[in-house]
Amino acid sequence: MRLIVTRPAAQASPWVAALRTLGCDAQALPLIAIAPLADTAPLKAAWQRLQQPPTVALVMFVSANAVQHFVAAQGAGVVWPAGVRAGSVGPGTTAALRQAGVPADLIDEPAADARSFDSEALWARISTRPWGGRHALIVRGEEGRDWLADTLRGHGATVGFVAAYRRCAPVPDAAGRALLADALAAPARHLWIFSSSEAVGHLRALAPAADWAPSVALASHPRIAAAARAAGFGQVAQVRPTPEAVADWLHRGPRLQSAPS
Secondary structure, three states: OEEEEOOOHHHHHHHHHHHHHOOOEEEEOOOOEEEOOOOOHHHHHHHHHHOOOOOOOEEEEOOHHHHHHHHHOOOOOOOOOOOOEEEOOOHHHHHHHHHOOOOHHHEEOOOOOOOOOOHHHHHHHHOOOOOOOOEEEEEEEOOOOOHHHHHHHHOOOEEEEEEEEEEEOOOOOHHHHHHHHHHHHOHHHEEEEEOOHHHHHHHHHHOOOOOOOOOEEEEOOHHHHHHHHHOOOOEEEEOOOOHHHHHHHHHHOOOOOOOOO
């Protein structure tokens, strides 16, 4: 069975390489495009705020893309401020933070054995801290979930947002169009790996008449699994969002299981 990785291009390539190393036939079909913002002034202002008291207690990044675009707006000579913690939602984001020079002891991330890598898993690690009167900044795309912001506010924190990039509908290249055509022609021979409900929506827009009932979808979160079921995938399973977990699931198959509702 061929695995189709739908993450944005910058993250899809290492996933494909890792899956191939693990013995899987994997190819990339990015279903979310990432673009820089035309106006980076808010990002530069956010960097300046981090350098000045009262400092922000936590800067939470929703993805590796958020880290990379935030760092790209960093002024010359500006370094990660001492004492400011960086929040990550999973291994990819953590790797981007470390590559950007954030000290490992300042990074908060979900437990290694967390069932899913998301805001809820991050909150499970930082929920016992005193948040009253503290400041947090969430770095994300132009839109995103407000769950962590609402939770922090409910514990007395002040929360702000800054957009670091735009999420766009994909425009597949020739290889992507060929891969999609193969998946449409032989859906039972293809397994889709989704890490975003938005990616599922973009697939529906690219192939509105497709019948995915014979195909399999792996989702990293119940919300994404629900979106895959709504798109018509006949088999949907929830798997931890790592190449190793996906390969292990596949190699133990074909034991298809329904994802939790």
